Amino acid sequence: MMDDGDNMMDESGGYQAYRERSNATVATRNGPLLRVIRPPNDQETDSKRTELIVNAEELLGHDMEDLKDATHVRNLEIQTHFDAINERSRHFEEKLGAEMKARDESIAELRAGVMRAFEGAFSAMEAKAGAAFDLRLNDTILAQDTRETNVQVHFHEFIHVTVPGIIEALQGTVTRRLDKSHETFDIDNTKLVKREKKMTNQVESHERKTAQAFMDEKDRRSTTFIALQEGIHTTMRTDDRQAEKKQNGMIDTIVALKSQYDEERRVREAEDAELLEKVSSAMERLHRSILDSFGEVKDMDDGHGVGTTPGDHNNGD
Numbered sequence: 001m002m003d004d005g006d007n008m009m010d011e012s013g014g015y016q017a018y019r020e021r022s023n024a025t026v027a028t029r030n031g032p033l034l035r036v037i038r039p040p041n042d043q044e045t046d047s048k049r050t051e052l053i054v055n056a057e058e059l060l061g062h063d064m065e066d067l068k069d070a071t072h073v074r075n076l077e078i079q080t081h082f083d084a085i086n087e088r089s090r091h092f093e094e095k096l097g098a099e100m101k102a103r104d105e106s107i108a109e110l111r112a113g114v115m116r117a118f119e120g121a122f123s124a125m126e127a128k129a130g131a132a133f134d135l136r137l138n139d140t141i142l143a144q145d146t147r148e149t150n151v152q153v154h155f156h157e158f159i160h161v162t163v164p165g166i167i168e169a170l171q172g173t174v175t176r177r178l179d180k181s182h183e184t185f186d187i188d189n190t191k192l193v194k195r196e197k198k199m200t201n202q203v204e205s206h207e208r209k210t211a212q213a214f215m216d217e218k219d220r221r222s223t224t225f226i227a228l229q230e231g232i233h234t235t236m237r238t239d240d241r242q243a244e245k246k247q248n249g250m251i252d253t254i255v256a257l258k259s260q261y262d263e264e265r266r267v268r269e270a271e272d273a274e275l276l277e278k279v280s281s282a283m284e285r286l287h288r289s290i291l292d293s294f295g296e297v298k299d300m301d302d303g304h305g306v307g308t309t310p311g312d313h314n315n316g317d
Helices: 002-022 050-169 171-316
Strands: none
Touching: 050 171
């Protein structure tokens, strides 16, 4: 009977030792078999690794603080660079706006100067043409009209006054002279008519040529003004293209700087994540080492107790 009881006690003691050695608990009734990791006891256990573990934890905490400070400093430097980039972008935008404003003012001043020059030239041409027409109408044609009027008056006086008196005084002589005078008058009248017709044709031709010259000059001025406008528009389009190229270059520079900043931030984040992962892995290994260390001490103590228990029973027997 005592042998059976001793065997039962040995079996119960061995099972308990196995439970303590494997840190396992008994599963509930009708529950799944599982292995539960139990934490070590609350009381401090004297071990030769305790001081090393404490020192490792202190060094790890100090390294974590240094890592946090370095990360903060890096973030401040990155933010400073990003603020400098934003300031440069704002400065470039202000400079571009000032240049565009100066360009618009220069174009407006050039356009006003061209308009003033064109209006002055048009006014001078109009005044010159008007003076030429006034000279022809008021001087040349008026003088010829006055001369024709005088000739008509003299002719009328000669026909109706002089000729009858002479006829009465000198019938025969007057008749001969009158015939000769008629012939001379017809010749002179024919010459005068021809000269008047020639002058009229010259005046009409001059009017036509002047009108045509005025129209040609007007067309030339209009063509010149249109060409000048096209040149101004071409200059404006060229300036717009240059401004657009310059603005696109600035935008590309800003985008490249932003991409460089994003790439640098991604690399820094990856390095920080890798460093944090290494620190976390080190902490996990440290905790696992602590658990393994306390577990080995516990196993050694439990093994010693289990080894002495059968001996005590044998001594009792």
